[in-house]
Amino acid sequence: MNTYIPEMCEITGVRHEAPQVKTFFIDWNGKYEPGQFVELSVLGYGEAPISISSRYGEPFALTVREVGSVTGALHRMSEGDYVGIRGPFGKGWPMKAVRGRNLVIVAGGIGLAPLRPVIKEILANRDDYGKVILLYGARSPWDILYRREMGEWLPHINVEVTVDRSDVDAETMDWGAWKGKVGLVTRLLEETEVPLEDAYAFVCGPPIMMRFVARGLIEKGFTSHRIYVSLERNMKCGMGMCGHCQLSGRYVCLDGPVFRLEEALRFIEKPEETAGVMG
Numbered sequence: 393m394n395t396y397i398p399e400m401c402e403i404t405g406v407r408h409e410a411p412q413v414k415t416f417f418i419d420w421n422g423k424y425e426p427g428q429f430v431e432l433s434v435l436g437y438g439e440a441p442i443s444i445s446s447r448y449g450e451p452f453a454l455t456v457r458e459v460g461s462v463t464g465a466l467h468r469m470s471e472g473d474y475v476g477i478r479g480p481f482g483k484g485w486p487m488k489a490v491r492g493r494n495l496v497i498v499a500g501g502i503g504l505a506p507l508r509p510v511i512k513e514i515l516a517n518r519d520d521y522g523k524v525i526l527l528y529g530a531r532s533p534w535d536i537l538y539r540r541e542m543g544e545w546l547p548h549i550n551v552e553v554t555v556d557r558s559d560v561d562a563e564t565m566d567w568g569a570w571k572g573k574v575g576l577v578t579r580l581l582e583e584t585e586v587p588l589e590d591a592y593a594f595v596c597g598p599p600i601m602m603r604f605v606a607r608g609l610i611e612k613g614f615t616s617h618r619i620y621v622s623l624e625r626n627m628k629c630g631m632g633m634c635g636h637c638q639l640s641g642r643y644v645c646l647d648g649p650v651f652r653l654e655e656a657l658r659f660i661e662k663p664e665e666t667a668g669v670m671g
């Protein structure tokens with residue numbers, strides 16, 4: 393099999409998540425782990441790395457924000473259209489290490505997409521994990537991803553959501569004015585009691601958010617080598633061949649995108665080096 397050649401797969405469903413964000417269900421049969429990504433291609437437009445937002449065994453899904461050429465073309469597609477998929481690529485979240493332990497998940501914006509398979513995996517095997525808490529920050533109430541299914545997560549894990557701004561017009565919002573928390577996810581972290589004993593943390597969002605969340609976790613007494621972050625970097629091949637994603641001698645596509653904080657610090661402490669920004 394030539395890993396440079398995409399497999400053409402049919403879009404079987406499209407779900408609107410938030411403004412400029414849709415989840416695409418695609419008929420692709422690859423095997424994958426939480427936190428891995430694929431290279432998605434749209435004929436005539438090119439390829440983009442996208443995290444897998446489904447749990448293996450459930451319909452394969454990608455949650456995509458429309459930002460430019462490839463993602464814009466994808467957003468104009470619908471059920472029955474075909475896209476190319478290569479992968480899966482990269483190293484995902486260390487799910488084995490977390491078994492039997494407590495987990496703090498912190499996500500910002502579209503950074504919740506690569507963490508959704510982690511949540512789904514935990515829900516499918518709830519007794520295998522300790523206390524699990526999700527802290528999620530979105531720009532506004534409209535931007536909250538997976539709103540409908542969050543209700544299903546609630547009985548099983550602790551979910552706390554905050555929005556940066558809440559200027560909701562109750563008359564135009566079909567789900568009512570926002571009555572939840574307002575402020576950055578870093579403040580939510582400050583205010584929330586998180587398990588520290590035998591706990592891991594998985595963090596994904598814009599580099600600046602990950603930097604402050606990591607600092608906040610450490611200030612709370614979190615052990616730094618148990619904090620993992622998912623990094624973004626402009627990519628081409630996705631498999632360690634082109635050098636496009638190289639940072640300080642490491643390939644984000646091959647050695648990541650999930651890194652232990654200690655290793656990732658040299659990237660996120662220099663956000664100007666990190667070309668791709670999630671959130």
Ligand SMILES: Cc1cc2nc3c(=O)[nH]c(=O)nc-3n(C[C@H](O)[C@H](O)[C@H](O)COP(=O)(O)OP(=O)(O)OC[C@H]3O[C@@H](n4cnc5c(N)ncnc54)[C@H](O)[C@@H]3O)c2cc1C
Binds near residue numbers: 442625649
């Ligand atoms: C490992 C990995 C996983 C990713 N997972 C997801 C995901 O699950 N969902 C998702 O929506 N996106 C994800 N991204 C980001 C996604 O790859 C980019 O948004 C996409 O490549 C942009 O392609 P484009 O052709 O649409 O935009 P382009 O036409 O290439 O760019 C349009 C504009 O977007 C900016 N841009 C380019 N790359 C990014 C980027 N990475 N983030 C933000 N702005 C960018 C450009 O600077 C330009 O201003 C991921 C990226 C990586 C590296």
Ligand code: FES
Binds near residue numbers: 628629632633637646
């Ligand atoms: S994208 Fe080619 S080496 Fe990482």
